Amino acid sequence: MTTVEIIFLAVYFSLLSVLGVYGSHRYRMAFLYYRHKFKLPTPNGTLKALPKVTIQLPIFNEMYVVERLVESVCRIDYPRELLEIQVLDDSTDETCGIARACVERHRQKGHDIVYIHRVNRSGFKAGALENGLKLASGEYVAVFDADFVPSPDFLMRTVPFFADAKVGMVQVRWGHLNREFSILTQAQSIFLDGHFIIEHTARNRAGCFFNFNGTAGIWRRSTISDAGGWQHDTLTEDLDLSYRAQLKGWQFIFLPEVISPAEVPVDMNAFKSQQHRWAKGSIQTAKKLLPTILKSDLPLLVKREAFFHLTNNMAYLLMVLLSVLMPISMVVRFQHGLYGTLFLDLPFFITATASVCVFYVAAQRERGVKGWERFKYLPFLMSLGIGLAINNAKAVGEALLNQQSGFARTPKTGAEGKSVKAVKKSYRGSKTLMPVVELLFAAYFTGALWFAIDSRIYTSVPFIILFLAGFLYVGASSLLQGLAGRAKVPDAAPAVTPSEEQPRQAA
Template identity: 50%
Template structure:
């Protein structure tokens, strides 16, 4: 009876992972099948200066002193009529970023740039709250959003505002570039993962007419669409995903432009990456809880609903992955390799669910950039290992997302020109270490039982858990030593719950009472 229960659980986990793997293959097919429609998005009418709509660029900041000046300098070079462009610096900072941003705004205004500085002395709603506060006083019919680690290109606005000549278009998302792609194997793998999202997922969903999302930055919205969709809401940690679905369910269309690239910075520390992925995973689960019922009842095709389900639930693959790594060793012992059919039933789905779909997925992402497909294959083992190593931490995010809405928005540290200025707190990786040891026993078991096809995957599980455990332990040990000797403040500290934004700009344009005065 125990053997039967274990076998059923093991094969159920494999079935779940295989479903997500087959979905990845389906996205690859959609990119190929709809390649003409995807390419046609680049055909947009260029508008004259007279016909260009007024635009507000919103720059949400929180303790971003290492990249603030770089961001504002880049935005100030935007190729757009000065009388139709407003720059809003939405600063919730509690550190020296305030002074840097204020001074930069004053400098830009002296150069004739319509820049305003809005500071909130609380973080109610976090990024969503800041964007909402800025939207209430924004001058533009369109609103572009850039996070602090981005470097907007001068041609960004002119390249895409023409899409809004269609009143049904609510948002245009551009592709993220990676400034520090080649810094380390960690950044190379992250770049490949994000390229997969932008150059396979976004292209496939746009091309097939499915719902897809604003990525939180590097995109531009129609202000009216935000308001009609219910505005920025902060009951999830992925306010961008939440608003995206609400806007499309309200009847608006989204456009994806793979040819317009917005360069950005990748986390260079494993702790920062884990914090970022944790927020994305928890927020996506929260958004699924909030909207899945509405999506299933909406006037959508069956294929649109199925795709929305896979779009909003990918992080449930992490608990399945952890469970698989725990079950692998007893399953290898339970099912002898001498039975060829049994061996195939165990090993083949595992192969399909990982290397097969992932290889096709990321090879397409590389090819879409004109890069050699072989590069994706070379980095694939490391990508699988990193995903495995992150899985235990993201399992916790999934569980928290299932139990509670909202939560603290912990920003991802940006290095800019001052590496090491901000770090993220995290616990020592005890769970990852334990799972590395369990996976190592699966390596031994696969060899002893003759399940040689499973051996590479058991090795990847072992390496993935061990790699992340070692990196996190090294970073946190070094960080604790730094704090003990220098007295630096940890990133992500809470601020007091006071109220009222403050305004720096022309007195006649002040939309709020200055609570700091």
């Protein structure tokens, strides 16, 4: 072998090793979950009286879901004199009129609800929340995004935990209103189940840091100010504030048994936009806070988990590099008769690929799914995760290079079950050239698959099929949905009349 080929294989196996470390972290999450599964959180003490709570509803162009959101929040079981609701609207479309009219209807019914509109999106969601806090009267602040439908008992099940003066935030688990809509929404729901049921529970009960997820949680107002308030120098203001608060010594509580249902994106481009924002924001937060965390006197367990949590999306950048090198590695080893070295890829399969199976099967088991249902989506989950690598690697690269970008909202359609409203163009995911790149990767792996079969290198075929299927599905779905004029769905869009009244600061 030439020196170049030796260096090439060394780089290839180094990538496998690092990805294997990140993959093995899922095993650790599962271990910590089962170790602390029965360490159920209970309120430490009793509140002398129910406190005043402000519920903030940050929205931006949410004409299809804002009424559902406001109505569900107004059904929350809590004394009306102790509950304030803020609709924080940065919208630039018909949402303004719909939201204002909805707020007025519920105010006439006796709810303490206010409509606050900003004429600019300074700071995006973080800016809207910070602006709302200036006018809020509650001692505690709950936040719900536009696509959520909180249960009536949300406050009565979360507020009691603030009897402990050390508790700064309580997060509940996300549910999924449209899990059954398509295989894509099924996969997203399973991804989120793994994050909430396994990861959040494991981190919280093992004494590690975990994060507020931007919605479906409630904060002690003094915790927000003590941690430095909402800041918008990252795209994940929730993750950023969470770590700053816990660095200050505040304790967080996660309640997996309390579920707040929400909508997951039905459109591939919307899903990719959401993933891009989360991936980029996590790396921005890692750059901002990880040096402080590692230099602190926190326990090693907490530091180690924070490192993996905040840098996990780096794996996507490595996955893209691996995608380029894998077929070449196969050819190089074949030409030199190194068939046996193909089995060196097996540890990667066990630590990275198999860990996905163990992690998400455990999450579905804990959710109560039985039998074959726990396993049937696993091949698609693995392929989808690989297919997202280019999209998320781009996000990671932008964060590492300090490329700034706006807060791209995830379009909401009001989807529930298997139905979704037809929506206008601006409410669909944005189109980019990324699908072309993903389809080029699919073509690349098609050639690799042909070579592997023709050369009888069958040990590489399962890996190649996973990568090929992932890039082909993500690329083709993005391209086709981007080219579609309107989603072909049965329900018509609601009639909307734009308000003739100019937006006011508060109504």
